[in-house]
Amino acid sequence: MPNPSNTTRCLLCDTRLVKNGKHPSGTQRWRCPTCGTSTVRKRADLTHQHQLDQFLTWLLGKATQPEITHTYTGRTFRRHTEWCWQISPSLPRVTTPARHVLIDGTWCQRRLNFHPVLPFET
Ligand SMILES: [Zn+2]
Structure with missing residues (x-):
């Protein structure tokens, strides 16, 4: 349209x-x-790309929200990047069986809770 x-x-x-x-x-x-x-x-597409770049810079880096947007509070950053929290990353489908499996767990009150199983190749 x-x-x-x-x-x-x-x-x-x-x-x-x-x-x-x-x-x-x-x-x-x-x-x-x-x-x-x-x-x-x-252009809405360029605006969203810039907002996503700023969001990922903040999420994966050490800079604070005010430092990224050069403001005092970072409210503008939070308002502009609010939609970025709705993005759900997807992992690629595993097509080859793994030779080794890494399992992590935590022992809590006589019960072992397993965490994500991560297959990997060596
Ligand atoms: Zn005119």
Whole structure:
């Protein structure tokens, strides 16, 4: 489904837009030569990619949320990356039988609880 706000035509007079420098955030700025309006078009796919990159940087690194977004509290980071918690990673299907199996367990109150079984090849 095409996004009507993501075209290079003016939404007011339907004239083809021309490039007009960059927004301070680095996004392309467009200007209508007829009516003079200036717009910045956002791409949802690039925004989500950037948010996921920031989320993974925070999740797998040592930087705090405010350090990643250069803010004081990190609230913006949490609001922007809230959807990233809904991603469920999937492991590839095991097609070859494992020769060795690694089993981890914990002894709790006379009961041995096994943890994930991880097949591996040597
Ligand atoms: Zn226009």
